[in-house]
Amino acid sequence: VDHLRQVLLVLRKNHLFANVDKCTFCVDNVIFLGFVVSKNGVHVDPEKIKAIQEWPIPTNVSEVRRFHGLASFYRCFVPNFSTLASPLNELVKKDVVFLWQENHNFAFQELKQKLTQAAVLALPNFTKTFELECDASGIGIGVVLLQGGHRIGYFNEKLHGAALNYPTYDKDLYALVRALQTWEHYLMTKEFVIHSDHESLKYLRAKVN
Incomplete structure (x- = not known):
């Protein structure tokens, strides 16, 4: 009810209107754009x-x-x-x-x-710390966004051209950059934790020094 009140207040403040016939209130879950959203998280329709x-x-x-x-x-x-x-x-x-x-x-x-067999993804909680797990392979990069061990989403990308020849530490760094671009709306407002290959981070730290 508190969330509903907040949404209605935002609509009123911005002079926006909602079609009552297309609204759903007081339900345990809702299907939205091919996703099922509930208090437990998000999963595929x-x-x-x-x-x-x-x-x-x-x-x-x-x-x-x-x-x-x-x-x-x-x-x-x-x-x-x-x-x-x-x-x-x-x-x-x-x-x-x-x-x-x-x-x-x-x-x-x-x-x-x-x-x-896709698992349910957790809903983000902006009172908790976000975490990133970065990984890179020969042909691609992958990142997981988490909170408290619960997965919120996956990002992955196949590498092309010169990026295929990047050393591992550069691929790890590129994975981090792409994650920041993808989840900027989650990560840029507060501190977050990065989990990545320790040797790669050690090398990058040494390069900076």
């Missing part, structure tokens, strides 16, 4: 999970793009999404002949499994 489970093996580039588009919408639930989806990305590149092979099928099935 069960109807979307069903659609992903029943998605047939793609037979052409357009079908791969449609599946990848749906999967990408929920990438914040899947660690290492970019790395997992890499074979499918290669398949839809311009001038690439469509040929569905074992690596494409593995990526397709793995993404389906990860998405249909």
Whole structure:
């Protein structure tokens, strides 16, 4: 009720209006833009999970793009999404002949499994400290945003061009930069904790000194 009052006060202050017919009050959870939001956190809409489970093996580039588009919408639930989806990305590149092979099928099935078994993500609490866990591999970077051990979201990105040749400590630093850009609205207002590879941080500290 307190939160509802705050929202209504903000609407009144800014002379904004809400359509009562499209509002939902006093419920345990609400489906919003393909997500189910409750006091326990955020998870994927069960109807979307069903659609992903029943998605047939793609037979052409357009079908791969449609599946990848749906999967990408929920990438914040899947660690290492970019790395997992890499074979499918290669398949839809311009001038690439469509040929569905074992690596494409593995990526397709793995993404389906990860998405249909995606855990509930916690809601951010701005009275608690945010934490970042950064990691980098040969072809990608990944970051987890947490609070008190509870995962709030995942960010991951496949590396391209010169970034593929970065040393590990530079990839770790790049992962941190991308995390700050992605979650700026959470992180820039207060102190937060970074967890990363100790040797890389030691090297960077030495370079600064």
